[in-house]
Amino acid sequence: MLVPEIPLLGKAKEENHFQGLLNDMARNILIRSGFVSFTPSSDTDVAQFIEHFSGLWERVGDGFTPNPQDIKRQMDEYESILYDVWRLALRNDFASGPTPLVAQAAVTRTANPLIFRSHRLKRPVVIMAIEFWLFIAGTVFGLLHWAEGSGERETVGKNLFISSVKRWVTNDPNPSTIGRDLAEAATLDLDISNYAVGLADAAFTWAFLHEMGHFALNHLPTAEVMRGMSADGTATATSIVYGHEDELAADAFGFDRYLGLMPLTMELRQHIRFGPQIDHAPIVAFELMDFAYRLESRYDLLNSSSHPAPLERAKVLMMSRGSDLSEEGCDWYGYWSERLAALQVELLG
Ligand SMILES: [Zn+2]
Structure with a gap:
């Protein structure tokens, strides 16, 4: 598990474990793994979101209005592009034997x-909760709009940062307005959009x-059943x-x-925003987690028995691999750190 937020072993079988946009591949994996209950978004919801997004996009001002069909197709393709990137990252691992099934899903x-x-498949399953993607994208969009904007844009940025933190730390399962807030942020400045989406994909x-x-390192217990998880991440299980x-x-x-x-x-750039300037992505993710826990006063998650504190984990990575990070990455990280520190002063004092 990525951070100290631990499945609660209890009876939650009847509840929906998944919601939101779920493609066929993820749906099949989840059903085969024993997750039978989820609520997919209705076609009407998806159509409405796309229409809303297309309207916002017109403001960017290059005179181009995207075709809703194109957006839908790109959303469908996007998930499989990430799977391809992940497969590439593991190209030299797992030459033989079954590898885990993977589902990107809103949990x-x-x-x-x-x-x-x-338990059912006798095989590991990785659930990539898209809330984590939304946390990174939302906080990066928010922070950069706050730092680079003025007036209304500054306020929009700060509010998006705060709401993204709250959603992630409290694991608010409500299908809220985050998609729309993000869509709005994405159409304010293309450079910031490229950066925020690229960083979210990277993290x-x-x-x-x-x-x-x-x-790979054999940390998994031999069998376990995920029955449910605590909403606020405080429950402990073994x-x-x-x-x-x-x-x-x-x-x-x-x-x-x-x-x-x-x-x-160069190969990856044909499909996603990727490059050495975001080689600090895990470090940035840890810094955002640390900030988020402090903003929500969740010191219990900061000092957990299961996971070292986020900044400690960042430090260990920097100590072991800092010399492998690129010059572009260091430059960008310098730019990022300044703005992150400024927002910390603003919000944490
Ligand atoms: Zn872990």
Whole structure:
């Protein structure tokens, strides 16, 4: 598991575990893994979102209005593009034997990616909770609009940052307005959009590789059933807690495979925003987690028995791989750090 937020072993079987946009691949994996209850978004919801997004996009001012059909097709393709990137990152691992099944899904009971061994399939399943992607995208959009904008844009940015933090830390399962807020943020400034989406994809990729690290390094218990998760992440259970050492080892595995994608930048750029300037993505993700816990006064999650504190994990990664990070990455990280520090002063004092 990525951060200290732990499945609650209890009876939650009747509840919906998943909600929101769910493609066929994810749906099939989840059904086969024993998750039978989820609520897919209705076609009407999807159509309305796309129409709203198209309207916002007109404001960007290049005279181009996207075709709703194109947007729908791109949304469908997007998920499989990420799967392809992840497969590339693990191109030198798992030459033989079954690898975990992977589902990107909106999970109602956790805002974080996790891996567990499916009792039914006798095979590990990685659930990539898209709330984590939304947390990174929302906070990065928010922070950069706050830092770069003035007047209304500054306020929009700050509010988006705060609401993204709250959603992630409290794991608010309500289908809220975050999609619309993000869509609005995405049409204010194309450079910031490229950066925020690229960084969210990068952090999501690294989070996936962290979970695969638990599998590769044999951290998984032999069988477990995910019955439910605590809404606020405070419940404790025994089976998915690996301990600090295992988390650091999974972090290192994930960072190594993530950095291993850098030589493939030109190839990846045909499909997603990717490049050495975002090689600090895991570090930035840890800093955002630390900020989020403090903003919500969740010191229990900051100092957990299962996971080292986020900044400690960032420090360990920097100590082991800092010299492998690129000049572009360091430049961008300098730009980021200044603005992050400013928002911390503004919000935390
Ligand atoms: Zn973990």
